[in-house]
Amino acid sequence: MKENYFNLYYKLVAVVCFFVAISFTQRVHAQAFEITPSYGYQFGAKLNYGGNYIKFNDSDQYGVTVGFETLNELMVEVSYIHNGSEALIKDYFISPIESRLADLSADWILIGGNRYFGNSDKVKPFFGGNLGMVILSSSNENPLLTNRSYSETKFAFSFKGGVNIMFNEVVGLNLQANLMMPVDYGGFYVYGGSGGISTGAGANSTIALFGFSGGFVFRIE
Template sequence: MKKVILFSVLMLLSLSWGYAQAVEITPTYGYQFGSKLNYGPNYIKLDDSGMFGISLGYEIRSNYMLEVTYINMSTELRIRDRIASPSESRLSDLNADWFMLGGTRYFGNDKVRPFFGGQIGFSVFSPDNVDRDIAPRGLDSVTKFSFGLKGGVVVMFTERVGLNLQGNLLFPVEWGGFYVGAGTGGVSSGVNVGSTIVMGGFSGGLVFRLGT
């Protein structure tokens, strides 16, 4: 549902803006590093994975872009817990969707444009294929307020088509809240893990520039 909503927003913005100002569409693919949450001697971690995304930017004035961005990564959630899983084990698959609104400042000339930007929005973490021996109650999806930073360079091949290369940092605030307990005798125990984490990565993609 959230993907449908985002797609609708992108289409409405495109139709309303038309070509009076420059509009940039940037599909990207890259690599996202995982992260780890420690609780005492135990931890939960997200594995590294591929990621893809798409951004729609509207030039509000020269060298300043207002952007809507969607990013997806599909990874694996792993755990080491002295009660539930003394050695590191797979806990579940995990799909992460990021829906972000932000701004980007460009520098340089018409051909080579370094940039830096910031974003705010929300992220949705959806576990799947949960190991019920470790998490007998399963894992629920969680939605968290998030923000991000990015920096990189755009190299324009023509006035309309270019190459985007960038690094990013994503911050889901107080990500977690997964019940990961296990026990014996029909009694389960566990912890709710929550913390602010940082996820870094890099990506590349084509830039399609429309309008003036």
Template sequence: MKNYRLLLIALLFSAGMMAQDRGSVVGNIYGSYTFSNNVNFDYGHLDIGDGLTYGGGFEFFPQKSTSVELKYLRLDTSMDIDVPNGIAGYPDKKGDGAFNYILIGGNHYFDSGNNAVPYLGGGLGMAITEGPYGGSDTNFAWELKGGVKIKTASIVSISLQANLISTWAAAGTDTYWGYWGPVAVQDYAVSYQFGLGAVFGFNFH
């Protein structure tokens, strides 16, 4: 029995040392605390509450220190839409909603041979927003992130990271006067959601 335990420990240790080798595939589980923020638009503003952002994804390493990542994240939160005096026929709304992010991007690891490896990354994709009273809207989203990946003597790694996700939603138009007269330009409501959390990685190769 003791020999089997030693063999298992040796296998886990060798698997851990393979993390971030070229061709590696890592399954990630994400969890972070996302802070509240305020979004302004032409006829009022939207207060987005704080909450837990969670999800999963896969990370592929075409090179030892560079990865390509595909992931899904979800934030369940409160939404308070404030439109002063019901301007333009839009009443105030308050309730629970959610953001669903589908992002593709990558990370660059600054590996110096230590178990703690700093990294920077980002991604592009879409945010599917669920409103307080049903319905959904799909918009462009991007992410920036940075942190430290901590390797262990097993197939599991833990990353501590900070991230910023921004969603851009069309919100009416602004009119400008040009040489040929009035020109309507698309206006956007932009959210910036900052989070602190962890990523648990499971090395499959």
């Protein structure tokens, strides 16, 4: 397990170093620099295993994206997004009636690209994709179901699409939809007795989390 975490962090550091190197080499050619703080809504998800399930409630999300233009209308970006949800479980052996399991926190760190379309400087549709990691952790666990917390880091990727509506050359309104997916995310599995929250083979799958957000974009050319 520790070796897997080390490999994960080494790969992440390599990606970050690559991004930093690209940013320095492209600095001279960059045409614009953008900062986009945002706040939005994250839809819940349901993870089925057998006749049981673990459900994550809807929640809010907030984050910030920093990007710079490397080619015409192509942005290279780094994003941080946070969302917190409540996990519920229904399991024949542990909780035959749907019960609250724990609060779940997700911190996404993503690096990717964003492409603007169209010829207008005022209304700028875009589509983008990102790779990175998500740090998952639990808190306020239900003592009737578990006696220890959950914490895990997973590779993740995401897609987004939306539009920037510019009020002037510097400030605009950002509206977008997000689809975020942890890679090989097993969710929660609760062992009885003295066990705790852990990813279990019976619930091993990837889920997609959909949300939308809005905010302001600040563009410096």
